[in-house]
Amino acid sequence: MFRPSCMFLPCRARHPVPFPILTCILFLGLLEASFAAESYWPQWRGPLGTGVAPDANPPVQWSEDENVRWKVQLPGLGHSTPIVWQDRVYVTCAEPCDDPVAPFYSKAPGAHDNLPVTSHQRFVVLAIDRGNGKIVWQRNVREALPHEGGHYTASFASNSPVTDGQHVFACFGSYGIFCLDRSGTVVWQLDVGDMQSRHGHGEGSSPVLYGDLLVINWDHEGKSFVVALDKETGRQRWKVKRDEVTSWATPIVVQHADSPQLIVSGTHRVRGYDLSDGRVLWECGGLSRNIVASPVASDGMVYVGSSYDTRAMLAITLDGARGDITGTDKVVWSRSQRTPYVPSPLLYDNKLYFLRHYQGILTRLDAKTGKETIGPFRLSGIQNIYASPVGAANRVYVTDLNGVTAVFSHDEILRPLSLNHLEDSFSASAAIAGSDLFLRGRRHLYCLAEN
Helix, strand or coil: CCCCHHHHEECCCCCCHHHHHHHHHHHHHHHHHHHHHEEEEECCCCCCCCCCCCCCCCCCCCCCEEEEEEEECCEECCCCCCCCCCCCEEEEEEEEEEEEEEEEEECCCCCCCCEEEEEEEEEEEEEEEEECCCCEEEEEEECCCCCCCCCCCCCCCCCCEECCCCEEEEEEEHCCCCEEEECCCCEEEEEECCCCCCCHHHCCCEEEEEEEEEEEECCCCCEEEEEEEEEEEEEEEEECCCCCCCCCCCEEEEEECCEEEEEECCCCEEEEECCCCCCCEEEEEECCCCCCCCCCCCCCEEEEEEEEECEEEEECCCCCCEECCCCCCEEEEECCCECCCCCCEEEEECCEEECCECCEEEEEEECCCCCCCCCCCCCCCCCCCCCCCCCCCCEEECCCCEEEEEEEEEECCCCCEEEEEECCCCCCCEEEECCCEEEECCCCEEEEECC
């Protein structure tokens, strides 16, 4: 039984258009799209890239018998987050084909805790009716024999898709990048080769969409790079080499001083790139190996963290950030306690929430100052956490691997609100839109809403 008092334990025109008018039209178009996006969940970490759904009001309580609008069985496994736009939910997965092969393991140096490859995989994109959970279409975009199996906690569909409302962009990493329209027709596809992940542990960085660019980060044990593609055609607009090893973090785009920057976390450096041409604007060292958690940003500040062999979190101001800013006053604050490894931070208003490594120990800081005014808290009933926390309606949601979701208030004093359980295993992060909360489990996709 849930006991609130025990939940937290401290510790495009026939005639030419004049340029100013065209600029205004483009600006208004982007503005309209931005407002629309805030009502949905179009990408990994939501409309703002921070884990927050600003216009949503999802349920507080649920179970297998309560506040389940629908529940649909998925054809395969995946840890990608579902995305939501208007009346559709899009999700990716990988399904074993009925053609078993002699099992083989990754030959990557240091491989351990990996699953064998036992069959070809069918890579699938689904569109699901948001109202009733029925599959609108299901597209098998490719069948391939994986070159490695990945860590036992990984999947062949861990990269989350992204949408602009007209197209869905699905990245399966080594197995292709695909653009589909709303009817499920493949508009273009691209194969950029095989990724060589550290220890053969698998892939996971999600694509980023901004304006007419789709950006893919390709950090691995081979030749790493970041590439920007024309979202309409898939043609390369620019590509930049990266002096980096494997990471799983998804980049973000931050609009700063009238210019968008691409922020990418990495083992050697966190870097800010000019989104127009890929030039490095600034870089900063200080994180560990095995970067998984994605950055978050707001009000000209970027927050990055890691926790593998060392623990580190940095708060970087973009004002005046140029060149190597390691150890300068552009790093506003840093810390080395209870920093995140797998789950990405949640930036809600001016509060930064993160979990220690992937355990149920929650820290909340004042984002601008790095000060910890309350906590930390041990989340009672919450254990291994691979999903990232999300926020909406002045509430924070944390889901663990065993199907338990803790809900607590986003107040000065955190109050436990509920502890909810579903009969599935959850590695994918939640998506929130309107009154709906979407949880993607190992077997099912749930839409949770008050009845």
